[in-house]
Amino acid sequence: MDIIKNISAVLLLVSAGLICAGFFVYVFLPDKIGGSIYWRNKKISSVLAALFLIILGIPLFAFALELSTSYWLRVDYLKKVQYYLYSDRRYIISGGKNKTDRITVDDDLLIQVDNNTVLRDEDGFRCDLKWAIYKGEPVVFYSANPKKLKIKARYITCCSYYLSPLYLHKPDGGVIKLTDGIEFHHPEPAPKKPIVFFDKTYNLT
Secondary structure (H helix, E strand, O other), X not given: OHHHHHHHHHHHHHHHHHHHHHHHHHHHOOOOOOOOHXXXXXXXXXXXXXXXXXXXXXXXXXXXXXXXXXXXXXHHHHHHHHHHHOHHHEEEEEOOOOOOOOOOEEOEEEEEEOOEEEEEXXXXXXXXXXXXXXXXXXXEEEOOOOOEEEEEEEEOOOOOEEEOOEEEEOOOOOEEEEEOOEEEEOOOOOOOOOEEEEEEEEEOO
């Protein structure tokens, strides 16, 4: 239905554009029979042109705004619906005993459930730094019966690596402590290529 609505909106705007183009041709371009409105009365034609620009500009602006924001709003809305609708299948990996505790990793983190990637952090920065892409938000995934959970952490820049404790919060309220985490280490020299310092697979069955 969304595709049909978008196509209809585009066709409506194209039609409006063609009508306005015809109007401007009529107003501004002189013809063989004594000239157009513009050449006979410039004030009236200027007012009419301004009104047409306003009438056409408002829906064009609204449509452009809809295209630029609807996708992200829709994604956010669907995430919220999914969060509450599938609470019986919702698993959360956090950095503490609370579901909202943030995860800290220096530098990158990969989390997979049954070979499906639910988090791929590969920005190369510690997640609590302001320029990091992944900010350490708890990881939410949905599954009726997850079997394997794989967590891998790596560091790629000097001069330390770190992983906070990780907890798995189950739909039934149970909590599993996955790891105590890895304390800060300061290896010397700096690695020439990414080094995996945590790699573990958990059996959830």
